[in-house]
Amino acid sequence: MQKKFDQTSDPKRWGAGVLVFAILAMVGSISNAYIISLLTVVLLFTFMGQSWNLMLGIGGQLSIGHALFVGIGAYSVAILNIKYGITPWIGLILGAAIAGLIGAVLAWLSFRFEVRGIYFALLTIAAAEFARIMFGGWDYVGGMQGLFFQAPTGSMDIAMLRGDTRFYYFVALTLAAIGVAGTEMISRSYLGYVWRAMRDDDDAARALGVQTFRHKILVISISAAMAAIGGGVLGLVQGAIFPDSIMGMSISVDVLIGPVVGGLGTAFGPLVGSMAAIPLHHAMGALGDSFGIPGLNSIAYGAVLILVVWFLPDGIWPAVVRLYGAIQLPARVRISKLREVENDRAA
Amino acid sequence: MTALLEVKNLTKSFQGLVAVNDVSFALAPGRITALIGPNGAGKTTCFNLVAGALSPTRGQVLFEGRSIERTPPETVCRMGIARTFQIVRPMKDMSVLENAMVGAFSWTTSVKEARAKAYESLESVGLAGKANARTDQLTLPDRKMLEMAKALSTRPRLLLLDEVMAGLRPTEAAGVVGVLQKLAESGLTILLVEHVMRIVMEVASTVVVLHHGAKIAEGKPSDVVADPRVLESYLGAGFHA
Numbered sequence: 359m360q361k362k363f364d365q366t367s368d369p370k371r372w373g374a375g376v377l378v379f380a381i382l383a384m385v386g387s388i389s390n391a392y393i394i395s396l397l398t399v400v401l402l403f404t405f406m407g408q409s410w411n412l413m414l415g416i417g418g419q420l421s422i423g424h425a426l427f428v429g430i431g432a433y434s435v436a437i438l439n440i441k442y443g444i445t446p447w448i449g450l451i452l453g454a455a456i457a458g459l460i461g462a463v464l465a466w467l468s469f470r471f472e473v474r475g476i477y478f479a480l481l482t483i484a485a486a487e488f489a490r491i492m493f494g495g496w497d498y499v500g501g502m503q504g505l506f507f508q509a510p511t512g513s514m515d516i517a518m519l520r521g522d523t524r525f526y527y528f529v530a531l532t533l534a535a536i537g538v539a540g541t542e543m544i545s546r547s548y549l550g551y552v553w554r555a556m557r558d559d560d561d562a563a564r565a566l567g568v569q570t571f572r573h574k575i576l577v578i579s580i581s582a583a584m585a586a587i588g589g590g591v592l593g594l595v596q597g598a599i600f601p602d603s604i605m606g607m608s609i610s611v612d613v614l615i616g617p618v619v620g621g622l623g624t625a626f627g628p629l630v631g632s633m634a635a636i637p638l639h640h641a642m643g644a645l646g647d648s649f650g651i652p653g654l655n656s657i658a659y660g661a662v663l664i665l666v667v668w669f670l671p672d673g674i675w676p677a678v679v680r681l682y683g684a685i686q687l688p689a690r691v692r693i694s695k696l697r698e699v700e701n702d703r704a705a
Numbered sequence: 706m707t708a709l710l711e712v713k714n715l716t717k718s719f720q721g722l723v724a725v726n727d728v729s730f731a732l733a734p735g736r737i738t739a740l741i742g743p744n745g746a747g748k749t750t751c752f753n754l755v756a757g758a759l760s761p762t763r764g765q766v767l768f769e770g771r772s773i774e775r776t777p778p779e780t781v782c783r784m785g786i787a788r789t790f791q792i793v794r795p796m797k798d799m800s801v802l803e804n805a806m807v808g809a810f811s812w813t814t815s816v817k818e819a820r821a822k823a824y825e826s827l828e829s830v831g832l833a834g835k836a837n838a839r840t841d842q843l844t845l846p847d848r849k850m851l852e853m854a855k856a857l858s859t860r861p862r863l864l865l866l867d868e869v870m871a872g873l874r875p876t877e878a879a880g881v882v883g884v885l886q887k888l889a890e891s892g893l894t895i896l897l898v899e900h901v902m903r904i905v906m907e908v909a910s911t912v913v914v915l916h917h918g919a920k921i922a923e924g925k926p927s928d929v930v931a932d933p934r935v936l937e938s939y940l941g942a943g944f945h946a
């Protein structure tokens with residue numbers, strides 16, 4: 359779990375955030391198509407990872423079935439757009455609403471019947487698998503054959519959320535920025551305080567008046583809605599969606615790997631973690647394909663997870679912040695020593 | 706004067722073990738009442754029943770005349786009853802200040818207001834200087850004081866304190882006693898579980914004595930300590946004060 363590492367002042371943090379996203383915007387303007395499409399996926403999973411992070415890192419509620427919400431978002435966009443020609447904007451909003459509602463109902467039922475913690479997590483994965491199988495057998499949404507978006511014409515159309523690779527990169531970048539800023543704002547608001555309180559000790563939080571039942575439902579609902587928006591865009595970016603790929607277990611893992619590797623409960627963790635893990639996933643996938651070793655990417659994932667949990671249990675980002683602190687401290691001490699000497703001389 | 710809290714025939718049994726047995730008492734507003742008794746007498750269980758953490762097997766808890774024995778703890782807190790935990794429960798990944806802020810969010814959503822209230826609560830228990838510390842950097846007595854600060858931030862009208870002064874040095878305990886007296890003067894009603902009789906004698910206007918779950922005495926501190934049944938219950942349990 360996260361420690362009190364993030365005591366850097368607010369302006370500094372916001373400044374750092376703006377800088378990071380400015381650099382990413384530059385990278386998006388100059389890189390080649392392969393890098394851009396890879397980074398697009400990284401940024402989408404940053405956003406979805408942020409949703410998962412909000413739920414576990416701040417709210418203390420574990421989901422290992424976020425693919426459910428990702429899939430709901432993707433299907434909402436795809437069904438409305440492909441079958442009825444309705445703009446993905448509406449699909450995103452509708453998907454977020456449906457996912458938020460399903461998340462809330464799932465949480466309500468679960469906590470109402472005292473299904474908590476790891477059992478709730480198992481319920482999320484069961485729900486995701488149920489939905490995947492259901493969509494796979496549902497002809498209206500293409501069953502296992504999935505749904506295909508019209509091939510992009512290349513011209514940018516913001517109203518229909520269509521455009522080239524670079525366009526989607528900037529959509530993903532915007533989402534990731536909103537995700538990071540949004541989680542930061544939520545965790546600095548009263549919600550962040552009461553959610554962290556219920557994460558650390560449910561009964562103690564209740565004794566202090568925190569209505570943990572409704573706050574759990576709220577955080578899960580918000581997280582689900584966010585994941586659905588990410589899923590909606592992911593479907594557009596991929597051009598096609600299939601139950602196995604958009605609602606499969608691997609999506610749930612991809613969502614959580616960013617925050618776990620990067621730093622649970624932190625604003626930048628999911629970005630750092632996704633940057634590290636997803637390109638690795640792709641590279642190992644390609645490597646596995648060329649050597650004919652299926653599943654190499656999953657093995658690499660597992661290995662990274664184990665290494666990070668073993669050596670950096672708080673994730674990469676908190677480790678970086680600590681390192682930064684360790685470098686800063688002697689400098690500060692030096693400066694204060696210098697001042698003392700100066701004052702002595704002046705006196 | 707009507708009672709702020711009234712407990713009527715309160716009974717709680719855990720699979721046959723009667724932890725609280727037909728206990729009744731009432732708390733006058735603005736007073737400090739001590740709940741004493743040997744280890745295992747049922748004091749903490751009583752707190753849990755009043756605070757809504759447990760439901761009684763039988764009996765009633767009336768707060769300002771309203772029956773609250775089936776009310777969940779968060780609602781009880783919002784009605785104006787705050788409690789500390791004998792076994793301290795800090796939010797371990799939040800700072801001391803953040804811990805103290807949580808309670809304030811039961812009456813405000815403003816972070817600024819909560820922070821101001823938290824500082825005020827920490828100040829009153831002598832922890833303001835450690836506001837930015839992590840809770841695992843606190844000594845046990847300090848953690849007990851943090852429990853109290855957390856409870857105070859909820860702006861309670863009734864405060865339930867479960868052995869918050871355990872481990873404090875006499876001078877520190879005297880400081881806390883002063884704080885309690887000031888709080889009571891400002892109208893707060895306090896129910897205090899405390900083992901150190903010297904403190905009980907000093908602050909409490911009424912003492913309720915539990916033994917094996919049952920109330921064996923109630924009255925002014927000086928009367929209660931002279932009660933043979935009380936002496937007997939304590940001596941039997943190896944009383945030291």
Ligand SMILES: Nc1ncnc2c1ncn2[C@@H]1O[C@H](COP(=O)(O)OP(=O)(O)OP(=O)(O)O)[C@@H](O)[C@H]1O
Nearest residue numbers: 719722724742743744745746747748749750751791
């Ligand atoms: N949740 C529980 N389940 C079963 N038994 C319990 C439970 N809580 C308390 N008891 C039992 O009830 C009795 C009263 O316990 P309680 O904690 O209320 O005593 P206490 O007066 O607070 O003691 P102490 O001075 O040691 O804190 C004890 O015998 C205890 O073992």
Ligand SMILES: [Mg+2]
Nearest residue numbers: 748749750791
């Ligand atoms: Mg006790």
